Amino acid sequence: MPWNEPGRGSGGGGGDRDPWKGGNGQQPPDLEEVFANVQRRLKKIMGGGGDSGKGGGSASGGPSFAGLLILVGVLAAIWIAWNSIHIIDESERGVVLRFGEYTRTLTPGFNLTLPRPIEEVLKVNVSQVRSLENASRMLTGDENLIDLGFAVQYRVIEPEKFLFNVQVPEESLGHAADSAMREIVGTNNMDFILEIGRGQIALDAQALLIEIIDRYDSGIEILSFNLQEVRPPAQVRSAFDDVVRAREDQIRFANEAQAYANQEIPEARGRAARILEEAQAYRESIIAQATGEADRFSAILEQYTLAPEVTRERIFLETLETVYGRSAKILMDVSDSNNMFYLPLDGMGSGGRAQAMPPPPAPLMAPSEQSRMSPTDPRARRGREAR
Numbered sequence: 001m002p003w004n005e006p007g008r009g010s011g012g013g014g015g016d017r018d019p020w021k022g023g024n025g026q027q028p029p030d031l032e033e034v035f036a037n038v039q040r041r042l043k044k045i046m047g048g049g050g051d052s053g054k055g056g057g058s059a060s061g062g063p064s065f066a067g068l069l070i071l072v073g074v075l076a077a078i079w080i081a082w083n084s085i086h087i088i089d090e091s092e093r094g095v096v097l098r099f100g101e102y103t104r105t106l107t108p109g110f111n112l113t114l115p116r117p118i119e120e121v122l123k124v125n126v127s128q129v130r131s132l133e134n135a136s137r138m139l140t141g142d143e144n145l146i147d148l149g150f151a152v153q154y155r156v157i158e159p160e161k162f163l164f165n166v167q168v169p170e171e172s173l174g175h176a177a178d179s180a181m182r183e184i185v186g187t188n189n190m191d192f193i194l195e196i197g198r199g200q201i202a203l204d205a206q207a208l209l210i211e212i213i214d215r216y217d218s219g220i221e222i223l224s225f226n227l228q229e230v231r232p233p234a235q236v237r238s239a240f241d242d243v244v245r246a247r248e249d250q251i252r253f254a255n256e257a258q259a260y261a262n263q264e265i266p267e268a269r270g271r272a273a274r275i276l277e278e279a280q281a282y283r284e285s286i287i288a289q290a291t292g293e294a295d296r297f298s299a300i301l302e303q304y305t306l307a308p309e310v311t312r313e314r315i316f317l318e319t320l321e322t323v324y325g326r327s328a329k330i331l332m333d334v335s336d337s338n339n340m341f342y343l344p345l346d347g348m349g350s351g352g353r354a355q356a357m358p359p360p361p362a363p364l365m366a367p368s369e370q371s372r373m374s375p376t377d378p379r380a381r382r383g384r385e386a387r
Helices: 029-047 065-084 161-165 169-185 189-196 196-216 236-305 308-326 347-351 367-370 378-386
Strands: 087-089 092-098 101-106 110-113 119-125 131-140 144-154 220-231
Touching: 029 367, 087 092, 092 161, 101 161, 110 220, 119 161, 131 169, 144 161, 144 169, 144 189, 144 196, 169 196, 189 220, 196 220, 236 308
Parallel strands: none
Antiparallel strands: 087 110, 092 101, 092 119, 131 144, 144 220
Protein backbone atom coordinates (compact mmCIF):
# COMPACT_ATOMS: atom_id res chain seq x y z
CA MET A 1 0.00 0.00 0.00
CA PRO A 2 1.28 3.57 -0.63
CA TRP A 3 2.75 5.45 2.28
CA ASN A 4 0.37 8.36 1.87
CA GLU A 5 -2.74 6.25 1.45
CA PRO A 6 -5.63 7.62 3.54
CA GLY A 7 -6.64 5.60 6.54
CA ARG A 8 -3.05 4.74 7.75
CA GLY A 9 -2.64 7.51 10.27
CA SER A 10 -1.40 7.07 13.79
CA GLY A 11 -4.77 7.49 15.35
CA GLY A 12 -6.88 4.60 14.29
CA GLY A 13 -5.23 3.80 10.97
CA GLY A 14 -5.80 7.13 9.18
CA GLY A 15 -3.57 10.03 8.29
CA ASP A 16 -0.71 10.62 5.90
CA ARG A 17 2.55 8.61 6.59
CA ASP A 18 4.72 9.88 3.73
CA PRO A 19 8.39 9.43 4.92
CA TRP A 20 9.50 12.55 2.99
CA LYS A 21 7.37 14.74 5.23
CA GLY A 22 8.01 15.71 8.80
CA GLY A 23 6.22 14.32 11.73
CA ASN A 24 3.88 17.30 11.72
CA GLY A 25 3.00 16.93 8.04
CA GLN A 26 5.44 19.64 6.64
CA GLN A 27 6.99 19.32 3.13
CA PRO A 28 10.83 18.98 2.67
CA PRO A 29 12.79 22.18 1.89
CA ASP A 30 13.04 23.23 -1.75
CA LEU A 31 16.50 22.84 -3.43
CA GLU A 32 16.29 26.27 -5.00
CA GLU A 33 15.72 27.80 -1.56
CA VAL A 34 18.72 25.89 -0.17
CA PHE A 35 21.04 27.23 -2.91
CA ALA A 36 19.68 30.73 -2.39
CA ASN A 37 20.52 30.54 1.32
CA VAL A 38 24.08 29.40 0.58
CA GLN A 39 24.50 32.26 -1.88
CA ARG A 40 23.29 34.81 0.66
CA ARG A 41 25.72 33.52 3.28
CA LEU A 42 28.67 33.80 0.87
CA LYS A 43 27.65 37.35 0.12
CA LYS A 44 27.57 38.11 3.84
CA ILE A 45 31.08 36.71 4.26
CA MET A 46 32.36 38.84 1.41
CA GLY A 47 30.58 41.88 2.91
CA GLY A 48 27.77 42.25 0.41
CA GLY A 49 24.19 43.09 1.24
CA GLY A 50 21.21 40.83 1.14
CA ASP A 51 18.19 41.07 -1.07
CA SER A 52 16.83 44.63 -1.26
CA GLY A 53 13.29 43.40 -1.17
CA LYS A 54 13.93 41.91 2.26
CA GLY A 55 15.84 44.92 3.61
CA GLY A 56 18.62 42.95 5.10
CA GLY A 57 21.74 44.28 3.28
CA SER A 58 23.62 47.28 2.06
CA ALA A 59 22.30 49.38 -0.74
CA SER A 60 25.40 48.90 -2.92
CA GLY A 61 25.30 45.06 -2.88
CA GLY A 62 29.12 44.76 -3.66
CA PRO A 63 31.69 42.63 -1.74
CA SER A 64 33.86 44.20 0.94
CA PHE A 65 37.70 44.14 1.02
CA ALA A 66 37.81 42.10 4.24
CA GLY A 67 35.67 39.39 2.75
CA LEU A 68 37.94 39.13 -0.28
CA LEU A 69 40.99 38.78 1.95
CA ILE A 70 39.35 35.99 3.91
CA LEU A 71 38.42 34.13 0.73
CA VAL A 72 41.90 34.54 -0.71
CA GLY A 73 43.43 33.33 2.54
CA VAL A 74 41.27 30.23 2.59
CA LEU A 75 42.09 29.41 -1.03
CA ALA A 76 45.81 30.01 -0.41
CA ALA A 77 45.80 27.69 2.60
CA ILE A 78 44.12 24.97 0.60
CA TRP A 79 46.56 25.41 -2.28
CA ILE A 80 49.62 25.36 0.05
CA ALA A 81 48.41 22.22 1.82
CA TRP A 82 47.74 20.54 -1.52
CA ASN A 83 51.27 21.26 -2.82
CA SER A 84 53.24 20.81 0.41
CA ILE A 85 51.98 17.43 1.66
CA HIS A 86 53.29 14.37 -0.26
CA ILE A 87 52.59 10.68 0.39
CA ILE A 88 55.36 8.54 -1.13
CA ASP A 89 54.57 4.86 -1.77
CA GLU A 90 56.94 2.08 -0.73
CA SER A 91 57.91 1.41 -4.33
CA GLU A 92 58.63 5.06 -5.10
CA ARG A 93 61.12 7.80 -4.32
CA GLY A 94 60.40 11.52 -4.51
CA VAL A 95 62.95 13.79 -6.15
CA VAL A 96 62.64 17.36 -4.83
CA LEU A 97 63.50 20.29 -7.10
CA ARG A 98 63.90 23.78 -5.70
CA PHE A 99 63.51 26.32 -8.48
CA GLY A 100 64.43 23.51 -10.91
CA GLU A 101 67.57 22.36 -9.05
CA TYR A 102 67.85 18.97 -7.31
CA THR A 103 68.00 19.28 -3.52
CA ARG A 104 67.03 15.95 -1.92
CA THR A 105 65.20 12.62 -2.33
CA LEU A 106 62.12 11.80 -0.30
CA THR A 107 61.74 8.36 1.25
CA PRO A 108 58.43 6.43 1.44
CA GLY A 109 55.88 7.83 3.86
CA PHE A 110 54.52 11.28 4.80
CA ASN A 111 56.70 14.19 3.61
CA LEU A 112 56.44 18.00 3.59
CA THR A 113 57.92 20.38 1.04
CA LEU A 114 57.59 24.00 0.14
CA PRO A 115 54.72 24.69 -2.24
CA ARG A 116 55.10 25.24 -5.92
CA PRO A 117 56.70 26.99 -7.65
CA ILE A 118 59.34 27.01 -4.91
CA GLU A 119 59.73 23.20 -4.67
CA GLU A 120 58.45 20.46 -6.93
CA VAL A 121 58.37 16.68 -6.32
CA LEU A 122 58.93 14.13 -9.10
CA LYS A 123 58.00 10.55 -8.16
CA VAL A 124 60.05 7.69 -9.63
CA ASN A 125 59.20 3.99 -9.28
CA VAL A 126 62.36 2.17 -8.13
CA SER A 127 60.93 -1.34 -7.71
CA GLN A 128 59.43 -1.79 -11.17
CA VAL A 129 61.37 -4.10 -13.49
CA ARG A 130 61.41 -2.43 -16.87
CA SER A 131 62.13 -4.09 -20.19
CA LEU A 132 63.76 -2.85 -23.37
CA GLU A 133 63.60 -4.91 -26.58
CA ASN A 134 65.48 -4.45 -29.83
CA ALA A 135 66.17 -6.40 -33.02
CA SER A 136 68.72 -5.67 -35.74
CA ARG A 137 70.98 -7.24 -38.35
CA MET A 138 74.66 -7.47 -37.38
CA LEU A 139 77.96 -8.51 -38.92
CA THR A 140 79.82 -11.45 -37.35
CA GLY A 141 83.55 -11.96 -37.02
CA ASP A 142 83.68 -14.18 -40.13
CA GLU A 143 81.88 -11.50 -42.19
CA ASN A 144 78.42 -13.05 -42.19
CA LEU A 145 75.14 -11.29 -41.52
CA ILE A 146 72.90 -12.48 -38.73
CA ASP A 147 69.54 -11.29 -37.36
CA LEU A 148 69.39 -10.96 -33.59
CA GLY A 149 66.64 -9.96 -31.20
CA PHE A 150 67.44 -9.25 -27.56
CA ALA A 151 65.71 -7.95 -24.45
CA VAL A 152 67.24 -6.05 -21.52
CA GLN A 153 65.60 -5.98 -18.11
CA TYR A 154 66.58 -3.17 -15.75
CA ARG A 155 65.36 -1.02 -12.88
CA VAL A 156 66.09 2.42 -11.46
CA ILE A 157 68.21 2.46 -8.29
CA GLU A 158 69.16 6.16 -8.12
CA PRO A 159 66.22 8.31 -9.30
CA GLU A 160 68.07 11.64 -9.26
CA LYS A 161 70.74 10.30 -11.64
CA PHE A 162 68.10 8.64 -13.78
CA LEU A 163 66.30 11.98 -14.21
CA PHE A 164 69.18 14.40 -14.66
CA ASN A 165 72.48 12.68 -15.61
CA VAL A 166 71.20 11.41 -18.97
CA GLN A 167 68.75 13.35 -21.09
CA VAL A 168 66.77 10.34 -22.40
CA PRO A 169 67.84 7.33 -20.25
CA GLU A 170 65.71 4.67 -21.99
CA GLU A 171 66.91 5.69 -25.45
CA SER A 172 70.51 5.88 -24.25
CA LEU A 173 70.17 2.41 -22.74
CA GLY A 174 68.87 1.07 -26.06
CA HIS A 175 71.82 2.55 -27.96
CA ALA A 176 74.28 1.17 -25.40
CA ALA A 177 72.74 -2.32 -25.57
CA ASP A 178 72.85 -2.32 -29.38
CA SER A 179 76.48 -1.18 -29.32
CA ALA A 180 77.48 -3.86 -26.80
CA MET A 181 75.75 -6.57 -28.81
CA ARG A 182 77.43 -5.47 -32.05
CA GLU A 183 80.85 -5.53 -30.41
CA ILE A 184 80.37 -9.04 -28.99
CA VAL A 185 78.89 -10.41 -32.22
CA GLY A 186 81.70 -8.86 -34.27
CA THR A 187 84.31 -10.86 -32.35
CA ASN A 188 82.67 -14.28 -32.78
CA ASN A 189 81.98 -16.55 -35.73
CA MET A 190 78.49 -17.21 -37.02
CA ASP A 191 78.61 -20.96 -36.35
CA PHE A 192 79.47 -20.37 -32.71
CA ILE A 193 76.63 -17.85 -32.31
CA LEU A 194 74.01 -20.07 -33.97
CA GLU A 195 74.91 -23.34 -32.26
CA ILE A 196 76.51 -23.33 -28.84
CA GLY A 197 77.45 -19.73 -28.10
CA ARG A 198 74.09 -18.11 -27.40
CA GLY A 199 74.44 -18.24 -23.63
CA GLN A 200 78.02 -17.02 -23.68
CA ILE A 201 77.14 -14.21 -26.10
CA ALA A 202 74.37 -12.99 -23.78
CA LEU A 203 76.66 -13.05 -20.73
CA ASP A 204 79.43 -11.14 -22.52
CA ALA A 205 76.98 -8.56 -23.85
CA GLN A 206 75.48 -8.05 -20.38
CA ALA A 207 78.92 -7.51 -18.83
CA LEU A 208 79.85 -4.98 -21.52
CA LEU A 209 76.50 -3.16 -21.19
CA ILE A 210 76.94 -2.88 -17.41
CA GLU A 211 80.37 -1.35 -17.97
CA ILE A 212 78.94 1.21 -20.42
CA ILE A 213 76.02 2.13 -18.14
CA ASP A 214 78.39 2.60 -15.21
CA ARG A 215 80.35 5.10 -17.30
CA TYR A 216 77.14 6.98 -18.07
CA ASP A 217 76.27 7.07 -14.32
CA SER A 218 72.58 6.92 -15.22
CA GLY A 219 71.32 5.32 -12.00
CA ILE A 220 70.17 2.14 -13.82
CA GLU A 221 70.85 -1.43 -12.73
CA ILE A 222 70.94 -4.13 -15.46
CA LEU A 223 69.16 -7.26 -14.25
CA SER A 224 69.36 -9.57 -17.29
CA PHE A 225 70.28 -9.66 -20.95
CA ASN A 226 68.49 -12.31 -23.03
CA LEU A 227 68.82 -13.33 -26.68
CA GLN A 228 65.29 -13.85 -27.97
CA GLU A 229 66.05 -14.67 -31.60
CA VAL A 230 69.24 -15.70 -33.40
CA ARG A 231 68.92 -16.67 -37.05
CA PRO A 232 70.57 -16.08 -40.42
CA PRO A 233 68.94 -13.79 -42.99
CA ALA A 234 65.88 -15.14 -44.77
CA GLN A 235 67.67 -15.30 -48.14
CA VAL A 236 70.17 -17.93 -46.96
CA ARG A 237 68.21 -19.54 -44.14
CA SER A 238 67.54 -22.80 -46.02
CA ALA A 239 71.27 -23.32 -46.66
CA PHE A 240 72.09 -22.69 -43.04
CA ASP A 241 69.35 -25.13 -41.99
CA ASP A 242 71.00 -27.80 -44.15
CA VAL A 243 74.35 -27.09 -42.54
CA VAL A 244 72.84 -27.32 -39.08
CA ARG A 245 71.16 -30.64 -39.91
CA ALA A 246 74.42 -32.01 -41.30
CA ARG A 247 76.25 -31.04 -38.13
CA GLU A 248 73.55 -32.62 -36.03
CA ASP A 249 73.92 -35.83 -38.05
CA GLN A 250 77.68 -35.65 -37.55
CA ILE A 251 77.24 -35.36 -33.82
CA ARG A 252 74.71 -38.21 -33.81
CA PHE A 253 76.99 -40.51 -35.82
CA ALA A 254 79.91 -39.67 -33.57
CA ASN A 255 77.82 -40.52 -30.51
CA GLU A 256 76.72 -43.82 -32.04
CA ALA A 257 80.32 -44.72 -32.91
CA GLN A 258 81.43 -43.84 -29.43
CA ALA A 259 78.69 -46.02 -27.96
CA TYR A 260 79.77 -48.93 -30.20
CA ALA A 261 83.40 -48.41 -29.18
CA ASN A 262 82.41 -48.33 -25.53
CA GLN A 263 80.68 -51.68 -26.03
CA GLU A 264 83.34 -53.46 -28.11
CA ILE A 265 86.53 -52.27 -26.40
CA PRO A 266 85.71 -53.79 -22.98
CA GLU A 267 84.79 -57.09 -24.64
CA ALA A 268 88.02 -57.15 -26.66
CA ARG A 269 90.01 -56.31 -23.56
CA GLY A 270 88.26 -59.13 -21.72
CA ARG A 271 89.07 -61.62 -24.47
CA ALA A 272 92.69 -60.45 -24.57
CA ALA A 273 92.96 -60.81 -20.81
CA ARG A 274 91.47 -64.30 -20.98
CA ILE A 275 93.94 -65.34 -23.70
CA LEU A 276 96.83 -63.96 -21.70
CA GLU A 277 95.69 -65.83 -18.61
CA GLU A 278 95.34 -69.06 -20.60
CA ALA A 279 98.81 -68.59 -22.09
CA GLN A 280 100.24 -67.90 -18.66
CA ALA A 281 98.57 -71.03 -17.26
CA TYR A 282 99.87 -73.12 -20.18
CA ARG A 283 103.35 -71.71 -19.68
CA GLU A 284 103.30 -72.51 -16.00
CA SER A 285 101.98 -76.04 -16.62
CA ILE A 286 104.67 -76.75 -19.25
CA ILE A 287 107.36 -75.37 -16.98
CA ALA A 288 106.09 -77.44 -14.07
CA GLN A 289 105.91 -80.58 -16.23
CA ALA A 290 109.44 -80.03 -17.56
CA THR A 291 110.69 -79.37 -14.04
CA GLY A 292 109.06 -82.60 -12.87
CA GLU A 293 110.60 -84.57 -15.76
CA ALA A 294 114.00 -83.11 -14.99
CA ASP A 295 113.66 -83.95 -11.29
CA ARG A 296 112.56 -87.48 -12.16
CA PHE A 297 115.51 -87.92 -14.53
CA SER A 298 117.85 -86.62 -11.84
CA ALA A 299 116.42 -89.11 -9.35
CA ILE A 300 116.80 -91.96 -11.88
CA LEU A 301 120.35 -90.89 -12.62
CA GLU A 302 121.16 -90.95 -8.94
CA GLN A 303 119.80 -94.50 -8.59
CA TYR A 304 121.55 -95.53 -11.82
CA THR A 305 124.82 -94.34 -10.40
CA LEU A 306 124.33 -96.49 -7.32
CA ALA A 307 123.08 -99.68 -9.12
CA PRO A 308 123.45 -99.51 -12.90
CA GLU A 309 122.34 -103.08 -13.69
CA VAL A 310 119.25 -103.06 -11.54
CA THR A 311 118.22 -99.60 -12.69
CA ARG A 312 118.74 -100.48 -16.33
CA GLU A 313 116.64 -103.66 -15.93
CA ARG A 314 113.85 -101.75 -14.18
CA ILE A 315 113.77 -99.08 -16.85
CA PHE A 316 113.63 -101.75 -19.53
CA LEU A 317 110.73 -103.53 -17.86
CA GLU A 318 108.80 -100.32 -17.30
CA THR A 319 109.28 -99.39 -20.94
CA LEU A 320 108.01 -102.76 -22.11
CA GLU A 321 105.06 -102.50 -19.78
CA THR A 322 104.18 -99.13 -21.25
CA VAL A 323 104.56 -100.30 -24.83
CA TYR A 324 102.65 -103.55 -24.37
CA GLY A 325 99.96 -101.76 -22.37
CA ARG A 326 99.07 -99.75 -25.47
CA SER A 327 99.03 -102.80 -27.73
CA ALA A 328 95.95 -104.91 -28.57
CA LYS A 329 98.02 -108.11 -28.89
CA ILE A 330 98.48 -110.59 -26.06
CA LEU A 331 101.68 -112.63 -25.65
CA MET A 332 101.54 -115.79 -23.57
CA ASP A 333 103.30 -119.12 -23.15
CA VAL A 334 100.89 -121.97 -23.63
CA SER A 335 103.33 -124.79 -24.26
CA ASP A 336 104.38 -125.38 -20.65
CA SER A 337 101.54 -123.68 -18.80
CA ASN A 338 98.15 -124.88 -17.68
CA ASN A 339 96.72 -121.46 -16.87
CA MET A 340 93.43 -120.24 -18.34
CA PHE A 341 93.21 -116.69 -19.64
CA TYR A 342 90.19 -114.54 -20.23
CA LEU A 343 90.34 -112.67 -23.53
CA PRO A 344 88.21 -109.46 -23.90
CA LEU A 345 86.85 -110.51 -27.26
CA ASP A 346 84.01 -107.98 -27.11
CA GLY A 347 86.47 -105.10 -26.80
CA MET A 348 88.74 -106.41 -29.53
CA GLY A 349 85.83 -107.16 -31.83
CA SER A 350 84.36 -103.68 -31.54
CA GLY A 351 87.59 -102.12 -32.77
CA GLY A 352 88.21 -100.32 -29.50
CA ARG A 353 91.50 -100.17 -27.78
CA ALA A 354 92.03 -103.26 -25.62
CA GLN A 355 92.69 -102.67 -22.03
CA ALA A 356 96.18 -103.25 -20.80
CA MET A 357 96.47 -106.86 -19.75
CA PRO A 358 98.65 -107.83 -16.85
CA PRO A 359 101.71 -109.94 -17.67
CA PRO A 360 101.06 -113.72 -17.63
CA PRO A 361 101.86 -115.36 -14.31
CA ALA A 362 104.72 -117.74 -14.01
CA PRO A 363 103.78 -121.44 -14.39
CA LEU A 364 103.27 -123.31 -11.15
CA MET A 365 105.75 -126.19 -10.56
CA ALA A 366 106.32 -128.46 -7.71
CA PRO A 367 109.31 -127.82 -5.48
CA SER A 368 110.95 -131.10 -6.53
CA GLU A 369 110.63 -130.18 -10.17
CA GLN A 370 112.04 -126.74 -9.49
CA SER A 371 115.00 -128.23 -7.64
CA ARG A 372 115.67 -130.66 -10.50
CA MET A 373 115.48 -127.86 -13.12
CA SER A 374 118.88 -126.58 -14.04
CA PRO A 375 119.58 -122.85 -14.10
CA THR A 376 120.10 -123.04 -17.83
CA ASP A 377 116.74 -124.68 -18.48
CA PRO A 378 114.56 -122.48 -20.72
CA ARG A 379 111.53 -122.99 -18.50
CA ALA A 380 113.46 -121.78 -15.44
CA ARG A 381 114.60 -118.71 -17.38
CA ARG A 382 111.04 -118.02 -18.48
CA GLY A 383 109.80 -118.38 -14.94
CA ARG A 384 112.39 -115.93 -13.66
CA GLU A 385 111.51 -113.48 -16.38
CA ALA A 386 107.85 -113.86 -15.52
CA ARG A 387 108.59 -113.18 -11.91
